[in-house]
Amino acid sequence: MLEQWFYRLKSYLGFSRREMRGFVFVIPLLALLYAVPYFIERYNRSVSQALYLEYIAKNKAFFSSEPSFTKVSQDEKSKQSKGSKEKESAKISSSKLIKPSKPVFNQLSFADVSAIELQMVQGVGPVLSARISEYRDNLGGFHKPEQLLEVYGVDAALAEKIYATFTFKPEITSKININQADFKQLIKHPYIDYGATKVILAYRNQHGAFGSAEDLLKIKIFNQPWVDRVSPYLSF
Structure with missing residues (x-):
């Protein structure tokens, strides 16, 4: 057969x-x-x-107190509704991503959570969680909550869910020594592209070490907004 x-x-x-x-x-x-x-x-x-089940079990007391949780949620919604009328819809601020009136309980820090732990948030799958974790680590940490919106696939609604699950505090975990970093170290940072990397290395070779972030403005292709954006992640 x-x-x-x-x-x-x-x-x-x-x-x-x-x-x-x-x-x-x-x-x-x-x-x-x-x-x-x-x-x-x-x-x-x-x-x-x-x-997620372990997380719920650890905070069982919080989730079981439905009346207080409902009251807080209503207060938050009214604050959000009032704030949205006062601000343009296109502007995303820290106050809209982080709700200060929400009770603080045993939450994990966003700066420390792994890609798998990020999947506890509804709407965050394996691909997106890995993308968020990689972007945060390559960046060197977030010093503003709205930086999460820079990750492809994350909008304001999802960012709110993430920060409702994990606490946020400004934390830069690593910096690049701009006077010692090589090509691979510079281009790995999300804010420093190929062109910026080449120009930084060329300027450093010709003029010596950078003394401060202001020295970057001596390079014509760089402007103040870009320097302000990248300078928290640089050391001199």
């Missing part, structure tokens, strides 16, 4: 016996490779669900 199957398939595809054996070997391997992402996603989902 197996020989007949081999013969028919070989005749249809025009394979030799040796090629046919290789083909039969490759089929299960391809099926396995196709199934691997599914099992990985399923594992990540189960891990994030376990973390």
